[in-house]
Amino acid sequence: MNLERLFSGRTKTMRPSEIRELLKLTQNPEIISFAGGLPNPSSFPIDEMQNVCIDVLKKHGKLALQYGPTEGMRPLRNSLANRAKKEGIDASSDNVLITSGSQQGLDVLGRVFLDPGDTIIVGLPTYLGALNAFRAYEVNFAGIPLDKDGMQVDLLEEKVKELNKKGVTPKFIYLVPTFQNPAGVVMPESRRRRVVDIANEYDLIVIEDDPYSKLRFEGDHIKPIKSFDDEGRVIYLSTFSKILSPGFRLAWMIASEPLIRKLTIGKQALDLCTNTFVQFIANEFIEKGSLDLHIMKIIEMYRPKRDIMMESIKKYFPSDTVCHKPKGGMFAWATIPGPIDTEEMFLDAIKEKVAYIHGKAFYVDGGGANSMRLNFSYSSNQTIEEGMKRLGKVIERKLKEAAAQ
Ligand SMILES: Cc1ncc(COP(=O)(O)O)c(C=O)c1O
Known part of the structure; x- marks a missing residue:
């Protein structure tokens, strides 16, 4: 059967989401994932x-x-x-x-x-x-x-x-x-x-x-x-x-x-x-x-997670990393000046058992190469620090490699 003939023009132009493919790699329970936009399951009432x-x-x-x-x-x-x-x-x-x-x-x-x-x-x-x-x-x-x-x-x-x-x-x-x-x-x-x-x-x-x-x-x-x-x-x-x-x-x-x-x-x-x-x-x-009581509980649960993530950025990421402290929500956005392509770095991060979403995925003009989105709501407080430490190491290694070239 020639499926290609049967598909609509629209279907022919559809591309599999690269991010979905990358997210599949984060399913391994050993990986600390800052990638998805998931609420913390322990918040569910x-x-x-x-x-x-x-x-x-x-x-x-x-x-x-x-x-x-x-x-x-x-x-x-x-x-x-x-x-x-x-x-x-x-x-x-x-x-x-x-x-x-x-x-x-x-x-x-x-x-x-x-x-x-x-x-x-x-x-x-x-x-x-x-x-x-x-x-x-x-x-x-x-x-x-x-x-x-x-x-x-x-x-x-x-x-x-x-x-x-x-x-x-x-x-x-x-x-x-x-x-x-x-x-x-x-x-x-x-x-x-x-x-x-x-x-x-x-x-x-x-x-x-x-x-x-x-x-x-x-x-x-x-x-x-x-x-x-x-x-x-x-x-x-x-x-x-x-x-x-x-x-x-x-x-x-x-x-x-x-x-x-x-x-x-x-x-x-x-x-x-x-x-x-x-x-x-x-x-x-x-x-x-x-609902309002529940929202208050979520806020109390996520605020310290945000704080741990921000402190970890200071501790483990290069000192010139730009990351505005979010006053709410579920994401931190970190930009690392220098020769870093977060898309390229992703597989190195997976090897270190930590995941994020690379910046370019959120841009329609090819920008965002040295940014990454980090979700802080999903992981436990302990794993946030550990994950950020691993990510810090990957970034440091990448920057050293680039400097040596
Ligand atoms: C900005 C924004 N819009 C929409 C959605 C989709 O939300 P829903 O789960 O209601 O489909 C999300 C989910 O992450 C989001 O971040």
């Missing part, structure tokens, strides 16, 4: 979840085990709209679409907005999973460099102008403004307002992807970009993956009603509806007041 499951089955069994509407179950949409209102987002349940993970949300956004050849704007660096979701729609990326305050909005405006001059109107700007994946940085309010102004002026959609803002270890909460949106241009995404369980595959989007209607149609053919049982479980967890 397993005992409490048992009771919540029983309560849901008793109270809502017939609905919870049935198909549900594509938009999601009304009680959960209501709870999420109420939580959003506390952050200054003007939303009712009609503005909420439940998705099977934010990853599905990103794919739905691609389906609804993107034609082959369209241009979208992303950060340099940005979340790899979003790049993969949008790549499937055969788009062009325009990258905007980040600094310690996230996407540089002056450069954003310049880029939009430059594209407009060439007759290109980008469809949307994708950003992760709080505890960015991978760079860990936070965009201040002034920049958030500016993003909305630019979107209004140049007629763009803004996709605000926000899995991490609740995981703040210190400093004041900054309102989401969506809260400054006065024209219904911002689509806000968040997820239960990092604050409760990624296994739930449960997330949500908040947008204007016309957009929610289109996005719902976009999602319909993907899964009919998101797992109904899990929607009831999550809502019960919120209504009992358990």
Whole structure:
């Protein structure tokens, strides 16, 4: 059988994710992995979840085990709209679409907005999973460099102008403004307002992807970009993956009603509806007041992990390593000046039984060669220091080898 003849043009251009292949190498339990974006499994509220499951089955069994509407179950949409209102987002349940993970949300956004050849704007660096979701729609990326305050909005405006001059109107700007994946940085309010102004002026959609803002270890909460949106241009995404369980595959989007209607149609053919049982479980967890308590526990668990990682960078990495201390989230982003290619170094690190994700994976312009993303949430406190020590040795060796050449 000639499979190649049968595959669609789109499938023929699909490439296996190199990162997935690399991550397979990290499955060995002897490897200390800073690679994945995994929550710490000891944070999962397993005992409490048992009771919540029983309560849901008793109270809502017939609905919870049935198909549900594509938009999601009304009680959960209501709870999420109420939580959003506390952050200054003007939303009712009609503005909420439940998705099977934010990853599905990103794919739905691609389906609804993107034609082959369209241009979208992303950060340099940005979340790899979003790049993969949008790549499937055969788009062009325009990258905007980040600094310690996230996407540089002056450069954003310049880029939009430059594209407009060439007759290109980008469809949307994708950003992760709080505890960015991978760079860990936070965009201040002034920049958030500016993003909305630019979107209004140049007629763009803004996709605000926000899995991490609740995981703040210190400093004041900054309102989401969506809260400054006065024209219904911002689509806000968040997820239960990092604050409760990624296994739930449960997330949500908040947008204007016309957009929610289109996005719902976009999602319909993907899964009919998101797992109904899990929607009831999550809502019960919120209504009992358990979610906020749980988030506080995660914060207390992750803060010392972040501290150990930062201290280890000082202790074991070259003294000129640049790594801004993240005030929340799950990632540190380290850049090592000098002749280091973190992609090339990866197999050396695996030999030393430690893993990370190399910087280039997060760039659409080939940048990031001497950076790496280090996850601190997954490993135990003891293994973080040991893993960083191993990584420090690998870097030292690489730099010596380069100096000798
Ligand atoms: C920025 C960002 N967006 C989306 C996702 C996907 O989240 P979910 O598990 O809800 O699909 C992740 C997961 O790591 C992420 O970091």
